[in-house]
Structure formats: structure tokens, C-alpha cells
Amino acid sequence: MDSTAGPLNQLIADALAVIAPHVPRDLTWPILLLTAGLATTIWLFRNGAGAKGADGRVRKMPLRQFLLPTEIYTHLSARVDVGLYVFERLLRPLWVTTLLVGIAPSTEALIMDTLNTLLGSGPGLHSHYGWMLLYSLVTLLLYDLLFFLIHYAEHKIPVLWAIHKVHHSAEVLTPLIRYREHFLEGPIYAIGAALSFGIAAGLFGWLFSDSIAQATLFNIGFFALLFGFNGSFRHYHVAFHYPRWLSKWLHSPVMHHTHHSYLEHHWDTNLAAVTSIWDRLFGTLYIPEKDEYTPWGLGPASQGEYRSFWQNVSGPFRDWSAMIKGKTSSSSAGLHE
Ligand SMILES: [Zn+2]
Numbered sequence: 630m631d632s633t634a635g636p637l638n639q640l641i642a643d644a645l646a647v648i649a650p651h652v653p654r655d656l657t658w659p660i661l662l663l664t665a666g667l668a669t670t671i672w673l674f675r676n677g678a679g680a681k682g683a684d685g686r687v688r689k690m691p692l693r694q695f696l697l698p699t700e701i702y703t704h705l706s707a708r709v710d711v712g713l714y715v716f717e718r719l720l721r722p723l724w725v726t727t728l729l730v731g732i733a734p735s736t737e738a739l740i741m742d743t744l745n746t747l748l749g750s751g752p753g754l755h756s757h758y759g760w761m762l763l764y765s766l767v768t769l770l771l772y773d774l775l776f777f778l779i780h781y782a783e784h785k786i787p788v789l790w791a792i793h794k795v796h797h798s799a800e801v802l803t804p805l806i807r808y809r810e811h812f813l814e815g816p817i818y819a820i821g822a823a824l825s826f827g828i829a830a831g832l833f834g835w836l837f838s839d840s841i842a843q844a845t846l847f848n849i850g851f852f853a854l855l856f857g858f859n860g861s862f863r864h865y866h867v868a869f870h871y872p873r874w875l876s877k878w879l880h881s882p883v884m885h886h887t888h889h890s891y892l893e894h895h896w897d898t899n900l901a902a903v904t905s906i907w908d909r910l911f912g913t914l915y916i917p918e919k920d921e922y923t924p925w926g927l928g929p930a931s932q933g934e935y936r937s938f939w940q941n942v943s944g945p946f947r948d949w950s951a952m953i954k955g956k957t958s959s960s961s962a963g964l965h966e
């Protein structure tokens with residue numbers, strides 16, 4: 630089955646850097662140091678302003694508080710993050726091996742076989758840096774689209790919102806929140822990631838006669854770097870804006886601050902992972918004003934039901950049982966109450 634040996638096999642074999650099933654790429658020291666370095670630059674340029682307190686309002690702080698505010702890192706929500714993170718990490722290898730490593734190569738093989746059947750063997754292109762960059766870009770756009778669609782569904786469909794709510798129950802933002810998710814949510818996103826990696830790898834595997842690898846920047850996957858930085862900074866309490874024109878193409882970290890806000894005009898906005906393209910196409914893009922107020926969490930009506938570790942782990946099951954019992958007006962079953 631030579632025809633189905635595409636770049637993804639190579640990717641899985643030696644570039645777990647991209648998929649990273651066991652190592653959270655945005656919690657590496659280089660990414661965290663970059664985050665702290667950029668935050669310090671903001672502090673210098675804005676004379677101590679630019680970081681938000683636990684209440685989601687920007688105010689001036691001395692540098693140490695600006696980088697690591699006590700009110701955020703000792704908050705109950707931040708402590709619960711640690712438990713949810715560890716729990717999710719323990720279960721992750723189970724579904725990563727079964728879903729990601731299972732679905733991605735078979736999707737790649739299916740795409741290559743289908744293209745071979747429909748169009749004959751590929752044009753046998755030879756890869757160079759430009760093609761590798763394009764491969765990275767297509768993978769990123771596909772990943773972002775699948776992420777957007779899954780995330781959109783999670784916000785609009787109550788049965789799925791019950792799972793995703795755990796990510797939104799965070800009352801303060803820390804980089805660990807990237808991994809604050811219910812253990813049922815990981816497999817859903819893994820399917821999306823596996824499909825996008827598989828489709829892109831199948832397409833490019835068909836186009837090229839030799840193997841094609843994604844472009845790397847300083848030996849780190851270009852995609853992984855962008856995604857890692859974005860994931861780390863967008864769950865950090867420092868408001869990092871891009872110029873408005875750039876925000877129309879890439880999500881600035883502060884655009885995810887509004888995603889976590891419980892104010893009604895912020896609901897269901899900025900749903901993609903990296904680019905603004907899909908949110909723009911589907912009408913969910915929201916570019917906040919400088920220092921816009923973003924109180925985080927589920928809001929006063931239901932936050933009390935999502936404070937402890939156990940409340941978060943049992944949350945979806947409580948919601949689903951309320952739905953089954955027909956309590957549609959229940960304060961815990963609806964969207965963004
Ligand atoms: Zn969300």
C-alpha cells in the first residue's frame with residue numbers, strides 16, 4: 630500500500646511536536662517565557678496598565694502583580710483548573726491513541742485513495758519550502774474550520790453546551806485554562822483535529838512524489854508555534870491586542886477574553902482557534918475595544934453550580950438528567966443563563 634504512505638505517518642512517527650498527545654506545547658518554558666516577555670513589554674509601554682484583575686477590568690499594577698496577580702493565581706477557579714488539568718491529562722492517552730492516531734492516518738489513506746481513483750496518480754511535485762509552508766497553512770485553516778464548527782455546535786446545542794460549559798466556568802484566566810475542559814470534550818476535539826490533519830496530509834501526499842513535511846521555524850512546527858503561543862496568551866489575563874486590520878485575519882489573545890465573558894453581547898463570539906477567517910464568514914467575529922470590560926465565567930445565575938472540581942466533573946450529567954426530566958427552564962440546563 631505504497632500509495633497510502635503519506636506525510637502523516639512521518640508526522641506521527643517523528644513530529645509529535647504537532648499533535649503533542651502527552652506534552653502540552655503551550656506550557657513549555659519557551660512559550661511561557663515569550664508570554665512573560667511580551668507581557669512585560671506591554672507593562673512598560675502602558676505604564677503599568679494592560680492587565681485585568683479577577684473582575685475582568687484593566688487596572689495599573691506593579692510588575693510582579695501584573696505578571697502573576699495573587700488574586701488570580703490563588704482564586705478557587707485557578708486551583709480547580711489544576712485538578713481538571715491533571716484529570717484530563719490522565720485520561721488523554723486513552724482517546725489520543727484510539728482516535729487521533731487511528732482516525733488521522735485512515736483519513737489520509739482514504740483521501741489519497743479517493744484522489745488516485747478519481748484523478749489518477751498525483752502530479753508528482755517535488756516539495757520545497759514554499760510548498761511546505763502552504764501545507765502548514767492548509768492544515769492550519771482546516772484545523773481552524775473544524776475547531777470552529779465543533780465549538781459553534783457546543784455553544785448552540787444544549788446537550789453539547791453542558792460539556793463545554795466547564796471551560797467557560799473559569800472565573801479567572803490562566804494559561805492552564807487551555808486544558809480546562811471536561812474529560813468528555815477532549816475526544817470531540819481530537820476527532821476534529823484528526824480529520825483536519827488527515828485531509829491535509831492526504832491531499833499533499835497525493836500531490837507530491839517525495840515526502841512533504843510541514844515548514845518549521847527554528848525547528849518547531851510553524852503551526853505548533855502559532856497555535857501554542859495563541860493558546861497560552863489568550864488564556865492569560867493580560868490584554869494583548871493586535872491592530873484592527875490584523876484582528877480581522879488572526880485572533881488576538883484579547884479576543885478570547887471576550888469569548889470567556891458572560892456579558893450577553895460577548896456570547897458565542899470568536900469561536901475559532903487561531904484565525905478570524907471563519908468567524909468573519911459566519912458572522913461571529915467580535916473585536917473588542919481597548920480595555921473592554923470582560924467579566925469571566927458563567928455569570929451570577931449559574932456560577933455557584935460550577936465552582937468545585939466535583940461540580941465541574943459532574944456538571945454535564947446533572948444538566949443531561951435535568952433535560953431528560955424536562956426541566957427546560959432549569960437554571961443549569963439552558964445556554965448562558
Ligand atoms: Zn466556548
Ligand SMILES: [Zn+2]
Nearest residue numbers: 796864885889
Ligand atoms: Zn478559552
